[in-house]
Structure formats: C-alpha cells, structure tokens
Amino acid sequence: MDLGGAKLFKHMLDRNQQEVVVNRVRDVVAQVPLFHPVTASGRRMSVRMTSCGRLGWVSDRQGYRYETHHPNGTSWPKIPDEIQDVWKQVSDCDVVPDSCLLNFYGEGAKMGMHQDRDEGDFSFPVVSISLGDDALFRIGGTARGGKTQSAWLGSGDVLVLKGAARLAYHGIDRLRFRSSDLLKDHGRINLTLRVVR
Ligand code: MD3
Ligand code: FE
Secondary structure, X not given: OEEOOEEEEOOOOOHHHHHHHHHHHHHXXXXXXXXXXXXXXXXXXXXXXXXXXXXXXXXXXXXXXXEOEOOOOOEOOOOOHHHHHHHHHHOOOOOOOOXXXXXXXXXXXXXXXXXXXXXXXXXOOEEEEEEEOEEEEEEOOOOOOOOOEEEEEOOOOEEEEOHHHHHOOEEEEEEEOOOOOOOOOOOEEEEEEEOOO
C-alpha cells in the first residue's frame, strides 16, 4: 500500500510480538510516566506521551523540542531491542534511531494535522508501530490544506515515512475505541522511531 510515498506494512507484528512490545512499553512507562504535553499556546494535547532513546520529544509553555530527560528529571530509558529490531527490518538505513516517541490514545484522543520538523535531518526515515485499537490516519502533501488520503492503522501495522512523505502533513482523526483486546483498558499505542541527532 502506498500513501503518497508512505509505506504501510499491514500485520507486520504477530500477536505474540505485539504482546512482547507492549510489555517493553510498560517497562518504559514505569520509569518515565506518560504525560499530556501542553502546547506553547497552553492547550493540553489529548494524546499522552513519553519517550525512550537518547532524546525524547517534549512540549510545554516554552514550546516543543527534543530533550535528554523526561520532564520529571529522569533520563530516558534505552530503546528496547524488540522495538529497534522493527527499525532494522523496514528502515533500509544503517544508522540507529536515537529517539522513540511513545504516544498513548485513550477514548476520544486524536492528533491534529501537523508536520514533523523538529529533527535535524529529514533524509532519515520515520518508522511508526501501531498497537491496540484501530486508528484513522490521514496524510496529505507538504503544504497545509491540500488533498489527503486516509487509512486505518491496526494493531501490529508498521508505517515507514521517507522521501516526500517524511515532510507530509499527517494526523489521527479518531480511534475505533475497544476494537482491539491487546491492551487491558483498550486505547492505542503508537511508537515512532527517529534519527534526531
Ligand atoms: C508522517 N504520530 O508522533 S503515526 C507523531 O499515530 C505522529 O501517533 C501519529 O504523528 C500517531 O508525530 C501518526 C504515523 C506517522 C508518524 C510520523 C510521521 C506519520 C508520519 C512523520 C512524518 C510524516
Ligand atoms: Fe507526526
């Protein structure tokens, strides 16, 4: 499947691999808890986030940026091997990712259309792993407000963004809440692996 240069690998992770990754995510969240990022304008995002790897993405009233520590002062844990393995399989890139953003969507959470441009080099791909409930993903072009394409991302799906798609506007319109039984309390986890530098 091809969404404007984004490559979607449906069902790349089987149920057992999904459970292993969820357990690794639980280990990370136990060390660096999920938080609701706040935008520079003071709006609280509906998605909760945390990170692992050398750098993690944070947003607060000062704006958004990559930091070496969680807002509580803890350094981010290492990216678990089972998550790095997915990058090795699909990124077609010899460089290892230095950041893994962990997004958690509860009932009603969504993410508005945006570009990812806080990284130092857009020639590296971004790899996204979806776990739990189905989410309606939307991707457009590199200008805001153009035509868009949509696709449902299901548990175990992996999306690779490179080339023109790397700077495409994208977002999550809505979840099909409780569509998956992977997570006890339902909801969705999205992991994005990046080279930030
Ligand atoms: C297209 N995450 O973390 S994943 C994000 O499902 C983000 O949580 C969404 O947008 C989520 O920044 C969408 C798919 C995705 C991830 C990164 C991208 C699409 C992308 C970077 C560039 C272009
Ligand atoms: Fe994004």
